[in-house]
Every structure is written in C-alpha cells, then in structure tokens.
Amino acid sequence: SDYRLRKIDTAETTCGFCAVGCRFEMWGKDGDSLGVMPVDDPDDAPANNFSTCVKGKFGHEFANSENRLTTPLVRNESGELEEATWDDALDLVAERLSEIRDEHGVDAVGSLASSKGSNEEAYLVQKFARQVLGSKNVDNCARLCHSSTVAALQQTVGYGAMTNRINEDVGEADAYLISGSNTTESHPVLATRIKRNVRDGADLVVFDPRKVGIAEHADQYTRTTPGYDVTWLNGMIRYIIEHDLHDEAFIERNTKNFDELKEKVQAFTPERVEDLAGVSPEELASAAETLADADSVVFGWAMGMTQQRTGTENLLAMADLALVLGQLGKPGAGLSPFRGQNNVQGGGGDMGTLPGSLPGYQDPADDAVGEKFGVVWGERPPEEPGLKVPEMLAEAREGNLRGMYVVGENPALSEPDVDHAGAALAALEFLVVQDIFVTETAEHADVILPAATSPEKHGTFTNTERRIQRVRPSAEPPGSARQDWEITQALAERLGYDWDYDHPREIMDEISDLTPIYGGVSYDRLEEGEQHGLQWPVPDADHPGTPYLYDYEEGDFNFEDGKARFVPADGGHPGELPDEEYPLTLTSGRVLYHWHTGQITRRVEGLMDHVGESFVEIHPEAAAELGVADGEYVRVESRRGEIVVKAKVTKRVGEGTLFIPMHFAAGAVNKLTQETFDPQAGIPEYKISSVRLEALGAE
Numbered sequence: 209s210d211y212r213l214r215k216i217d218t219a220e221t222t223c224g225f226c227a228v229g230c231r232f233e234m235w236g237k238d239g240d241s242l243g244v245m246p247v248d249d250p251d252d253a254p255a256n257n258f259s260t261c262v263k264g265k266f267g268h269e270f271a272n273s274e275n276r277l278t279t280p281l282v283r284n285e286s287g288e289l290e291e292a293t294w295d296d297a298l299d300l301v302a303e304r305l306s307e308i309r310d311e312h313g314v315d316a317v318g319s320l321a322s323s324k325g326s327n328e329e330a331y332l333v334q335k336f337a338r339q340v341l342g343s344k345n346v347d348n349c350a351r352l353c354h355s356s357t358v359a360a361l362q363q364t365v366g367y368g369a370m371t372n373r374i375n376e377d378v379g380e381a382d383a384y385l386i387s388g389s390n391t392t393e394s395h396p397v398l399a400t401r402i403k404r405n406v407r408d409g410a411d412l413v414v415f416d417p418r419k420v421g422i423a424e425h426a427d428q429y430t431r432t433t434p435g436y437d438v439t440w441l442n443g444m445i446r447y448i449i450e451h452d453l454h455d456e457a458f459i460e461r462n463t464k465n466f467d468e469l470k471e472k473v474q475a476f477t478p479e480r481v482e483d484l485a486g487v488s489p490e491e492l493a494s495a496a497e498t499l500a501d502a503d504s505v506v507f508g509w510a511m512g513m514t515q516q517r518t519g520t521e522n523l524l525a526m527a528d529l530a531l532v533l534g535q536l537g538k539p540g541a542g543l544s545p546f547r548g549q550n551n552v553q554g555g556g557g558d559m560g561t562l563p564g565s566l567p568g569y570q571d572p573a574d575d576a577v578g579e580k581f582g583v584v585w586g587e588r589p590p591e592e593p594g595l596k597v598p599e600m601l602a603e604a605r606e607g608n609l610r611g612m613y614v615v616g617e618n619p620a621l622s623e624p625d626v627d628h629a630g631a632a633l634a635a636l637e638f639l640v641v642q643d644i645f646v647t648e649t650a651e652h653a654d655v656i657l658p659a660a661t662s663p664e665k666h667g668t669f670t671n672t673e674r675r676i677q678r679v680r681p682s683a684e685p686p687g688s689a690r691q692d693w694e695i696t697q698a699l700a701e702r703l704g705y706d707w708d709y710d711h712p713r714e715i716m717d718e719i720s721d722l723t724p725i726y727g728g729v730s731y732d733r734l735e736e737g738e739q740h741g742l743q744w745p746v747p748d749a750d751h752p753g754t755p756y757l758y759d760y761e762e763g764d765f766n767f768e769d770g771k772a773r774f775v776p777a778d779g780g781h782p783g784e785l786p787d788e789e790y791p792l793t794l795t796s797g798r799v800l801y802h803w804h805t806g807q808i809t810r811r812v813e814g815l816m817d818h819v820g821e822s823f824v825e826i827h828p829e830a831a832a833e834l835g836v837a838d839g840e841y842v843r844v845e846s847r848r849g850e851i852v853v854k855a856k857v858t859k860r861v862g863e864g865t866l867f868i869p870m871h872f873a874a875g876a877v878n879k880l881t882q883e884t885f886d887p888q889a890g891i892p893e894y895k896i897s898s899v900r901l902e903a904l905g906a907e
C-alpha cells in the first residue's frame with residue numbers, strides 16, 4: 209500500500225463546476241484525476257463544509273476523457289485539422305492575428321475569455337486583447353448569464369455582486385424570495401442549505417413559470433407568466449408601500465429617489481399584475497406580507513430573471529424591493545444572484561474581461577485608471593468600450609470582425625439562434641480556439657490550442673459570494689496540452705510582449721496591484737491563514753475581506769455619498785409573443801447532471817446514465833390536446849429552426865409553456881431561441897421564444 213500511496217497526489221482545491229465554490233480534497237494518480245473527499249477542516253470549505261453534489265463528486269472524470277485535446281491542431285489546405293507543433297501553431301496564430309490587425313485595424317479582432325478558467329488566466333486574456341492586440345473587443349459568456357444582474361446592481365447598490373454569504377446568510381435567512389432559479393439542480397449544495405433552513409422554519413416564497421425542485425419545498429409557490437417579472441415585482445412594491453410595510457427609517461437614512469419609485473409603481477395595480485403576470489391579488493398580497501414580516505430576507509435569482517429582454521429591469525425591480533424592505537447589510541439578508549460557472553464572478557467580471565471595464569470594474573475612460581495601467585503595462589488600454597459577444601458575432605457576419613481568439617467558450621452552441629451564430633464563426637477569416645475538447649466552436653477553428661482544466665491547474669476562482677479561493681492541481685494536462693496562462697503568455701511573446709510570469713502567483717500580484725477590490729489578495733495569504741479564501745473588497749494586505757457589502761445602519765453603498773438609488777423599472781413585453789402560428793412559449797434551463805453546452809458532462813458516463821439526451825417538458829393538458837404521449841419523440845419548431853426531442857409530460861410547466869434543457873447538441877434548444885437582447889446589458893432573451901409542437905407518434 210505504501211507503493212500505491214506514493215503515486216497518489218492530493219490537493220485541497222475548489223470545484224470547477226458551479227459558483228457555489230465547494231472546496232474539497234481532490235486526488236489523482238499518475239496524472240489522472242480520480243475523485244474527491246472532504247477537506248480535513250470544514251472551516252477551510254466555507255461554502256460547503258463537508259458536502260458536495262453529484263457533479264463535484266463524480267463529474268471530474270471528464271478530465272481523463274480520451275477525447276481530450278493533447279496536441280495543437282492546424283487546419284490544412286484541404287480544410288482538415290491536422291496535428292502541429294506548438295511552435296508552428298503559435299507562430300501561425302501570431303502571424304494571422306497581427307496581419308488582420310495591421311490590414312483592417314484593431315477593431316477587426318475580438319477575444320473571448322473563459323468564466324471556467326482561473327482569475328489569473330482571464331486577466332491575461334483581457335491584457336492580451338487590450339495591450340498586445342490593442343483591441344477593445346473583449347468579452348465572455350457572463351454576457352449570457354448575469355450581465356443584466358451586474359448592470360442593475362451597479363445602478364442601485366453599487367457593486368455588481370452578491371451582497372452576502374452563502375452559508376451564514378443564505379443558509380440562515382428568515383425568509384426567501386426565489387425567482388428564476390432552479391436552485392436544486394443548478395446550485396445543489398446551496399439548495400440543500402436553503403431546504404434545511406426551510407425545514408427548520410424559514411419561509412420560502414418561489415415565483416417562477418416552472419415548478420422547479422426548490423418550489424416543492426416552498427410555503428408559497430406562484431406560477432408566473434414568462435416575461436412579466438417587473439410587473440409582479442412592482443406590484444409587490446406597490447402593495448408594500450400602500451400597506452405601510454416598507455422600512456421607512458432605512459429608506460430615509462440610506463437611499464435616494466424613493467418618491468420616483470413610489471410614483472412609478474402606482475400603475476402596477478393588482479389587476480394589471482394578474483392580467484399580465486398571472487399572479488392573483490391574493491398571491492401577491494400573501495407573498496408581500498411574508499417578506500415584510502420576516503426579520504431577514506434573501507432575494508435569490510438566476511437566469512430565469514436575467515435572460516430576458518427586460519433582464520436589467522427585472523433586477524432593478526428586485527433591488528428596489530430589497531431596498532424598500534431594508535433587507536441589506538445585515539445577517540441573513542441580501543441580494544443574492546446565484547452565479548452559474550465556477551469563476552464567472554472572477555474571470556467573467558472582476559478580471560475586466562468585459563468590453564467596458566478594466567479589472568475591478570474600473571472605467572477605462574478614467575484618466576487616473578488609464579495612467580495606472582499604463583505604468584504597469586507600458587501603454588494605456590483603449591478607453592472606449594468594445595463590442596459585446598452578440599455584437600462581435602453580428603460584426604463577423606458583416607465581415608467587419610475578421611479574427612477571434614476564443615478561450616474556453618462555446619458560442620457555436622451557447623448563442624441564441626445557433627445557426628446564425630455558426631454562420632458568424634464560419635465567416636471569420638481566422639479563428640483560434642483554446643480549449644480542452646474539439647467543441648462545436650472549435651469545429652470552425654483554423655487553429656486549436658490544447659489547454660488544461662481545473663483539476664490540473666494552479667490559480668484562484670471567485671465564487672458567487674465574492675470569495676477568492678485557491679485552486680491546486682492533482683493531475684496533469686494530457687499529452688502536450690499546456691496551462692492556459694502559459695499559452696496566452698507564449699502568444700504575447702510572439703507578438704512582441706515579454707510578460708515573463710513564472711507562476712500564476714505573480715499574475716495575482718499584478719492583479720492586486722491594479723485592482724483595488726483585490727488589493728490585499730496574495731497567494732501567501734491564501735496559503736497561510738486564509739485558506740478559506742477572501743471575500744472582496746480586500747483593499748489591502750491587512751484587510752480581512754468583506755462578508756457583507758453595505759451596512760444596514762450606515763448604508764455604505766458603493767457610491768460617493770454612500771446612498772443606494774431606487775431606479776424605477778418599466779418592464780414591457782417579451783421580444784416574441786405567442787400567436788396562432790407559434791402558440792406555445794418555450795423556456796430553457798439546466799438539469800442537475802449536466803453543465804452548460806454539455807462539453808464536459810456529456811463525456812461522463814455516470815451523468816449520461818441519468819440524463820442522456822435532450823427532452824421537452826409539456827403539461828398533461830397540452831400533451832392531450834396535441835396527442836402527445838410521454839416518452840414519444842416530438843418536433844418543436846420556431847421561426848428560427850426545428851428540433852426533434854423526447855416529450856416528458858409533467859405539471860412542472862404550465863399549460864402554455866414548454867421547457868428544453870440547454871446541454872445537448874442533438875436537439876439543441878438554441879436552434880429555436882431568438883435574438884432579442886436586453887438593451888442595457890446585451891443579454892439574449894433565451895427564456896422566451898414562441899414555438900409550436902407536433903406529435904410524431906414515434907418512440
């Protein structure tokens with residue numbers, strides 16, 4: 209047994225699936241990752257203590273898949289991908305990207321960073337885009353998940369992030385309002401906390417078009433009509449003010465614009481709420497009373513709220529509601545966006561992989577900020593905001609964006625109306641994809657660079673509660689696959705920039721130098737004494753981190769005057785409404801066993817055994833009317849395309865609504881979704897499309 213033990217590597221690390229940020233000990237053998245077990249000291253795993261979910265426990269097997277990319281691939285003259293040396297592949301990328309930039313200008317190139325990689329890797333992708341390519345076009349898939357949350361929270365409370373902690377606050381609230389979050393399947397360990405607290409007496413109110421798993425535990429579940437969240441939220445605020453249930457002292461002390469809000473919500477009468485959002489006056493009143501009665505309330509949401517034309521407006525209304533009730537800056541309370549990917553908070557936002565903001569959400573147009581970066585980078589980053597993901601694809605279709613560097617993203621399957629997105633990728637003159645598998649996007653690539661995945665890297669992830677935690681390897685990348693930071697650095701070098709990092713810890717030193725909210729973060733601290741991570745803002749090396757953003761008494765909202773802003777929300781109608789031709793409303797989402805476009809989880813047998821193919825949920829009444837039996841294949845069609853999937857007859861969805869998961873390439877839901885975007889955040893309206901369904905009578 210001594211012999212066997214010697215060959216096993218263990219490392220305390222952070223889960224690479226979702227943004228709950230569970231920590232565990234991962235073990236590997238001979239370069240492969242084998243499994244996970246709890247950390248010795250539960251205090252070192254603040255989000256989960258000893259728990260993990262099925263993905264965290266069994267899902268890492270994907271890293272050992274025989275389909276992993278092990279060598280660079282370059283497309284040859286006959287259009288086939290063939291193996292190449294690193295030198296040849298990197299030379300080609302450097303040559304083609306600089307050619308495009310020199311001939312067509314810096315706006316002709318774009319970069320996409322990954323929300324799955326580490327903070328250090330994401331930081332380097334935006335540095336590569338801005339410094340090396342000189343381009344302002346850098347974005348990432350957070351555009352597609354919580355960009356509307358960030359936009360709304362920045363306007364109302366200041367920081368675009370969760371205001372509280374998972375364990376101590378979300379786990380201990382007196383009451384919850386959860387909407388647009390399939391918490392049980394998307395954030396399992398977080399859902400377990402909530403369910404336990406509800407079992408112990410906390411009140412759970414769930415408003416959602418779909419009776420998701422967490423709704424089974426609710427004291428009140430209300431089925432809403434997709435697309436009218438501002439309506440019921442404003443209606444609830446109206447009820448609260450009208451019945452004098454608002455926190456007047458808090459509003460007076462810590463907020464601005466209350467009168468404007470009061471005026472705006474007047475029009476959201478109970479009749480209007482019932483008519484548009486499908487919420488009865490009794491349901492609205494009872495939810496409002498429950499929330500107003502509670503000492504502490506957590507407002508939880510995910511993509512059911514964000515992925516709409518009115519995504520930002522939805523979350524403005526949610527923030528307004530929390531402020532009206534004074535439920536911020538105290539234990540058990542707060543605005544809690546449940547972020548999706550392991551590092552979407554950090555790599556997808558904090559690190560400045562966004563077209564309009566530098567690391568730490570700093571404004572590139574601010575001279576002091578620009579000069580600070582100029583000193584460290586040798587030149588000032590572009591000041592203007594660049595293109596968002598959907599805009600990059602639109603410009604590619606027009607022939608204006610010609611070259612792209614895509615790291616760990618799969619827009620070919622994740623964008624709305626994927627046929628349209630595929631056409632954009634095909635139109636590019638040059639596409640380089642850095643990833644661990646040949647994804648649907650990599651199929652369009654001219655060069656594919658094989659990268660490492662979470663059980664193979666050193667770095668940090670920032671979870672949904674802003675906690676920066678260490679990631680450590682227990683396995684090695686296969687073949688000649690390399691660390692992402694090394695690949696980006698090698699590309700920079702070929703384009704004339706000698707970055708000279710030897711380890712991700714040095715990248716973090718640069719991040720903390722330039723990014724005030726990460727100012728006191730270092731690997732030394734995360735290794736010694738702060739293994740449980742640090743919650744930003746961490747302004748300096750002596751600062752212990754910030755469990756709560758804001759303060760119930762003092763306010764301390766992230767504005768110069770410290771006051772939160774009520775920003776009245778308008779709402780409106782979805783981009784596509786059901787009609788005679790397409791009478792049903794389609795919504796999409798996740799299942800427990802899979803992850804996003806499925807590139808990772810579709811390669812894990814144990815997960816495929818649970819859910820092995822796409823499906824469509826349909827209400828029993830609608831199924832009877834259309835002559836559809838459970839388990840039969842049906843055709844679902846929208847104005848964009850059609851797919852054939854298995855019918856699942858269930859009362860989880862309402863009569864006029866269908867649900868299809870987003871993880872599958874065969875029966876891809878995004879063949880049907882539409883390209884309506886939130887005007888403020890640019891997030892696509894994945895959650896609402898009009899479709900029709902036809903029975904095929906085939907099993």
Ligand code: SF4
Binds near residue numbers: 224228256260
């Ligand atoms: Fe990983 Fe999220 Fe599951 Fe925790 S809840 S083990 S972070 S996938």
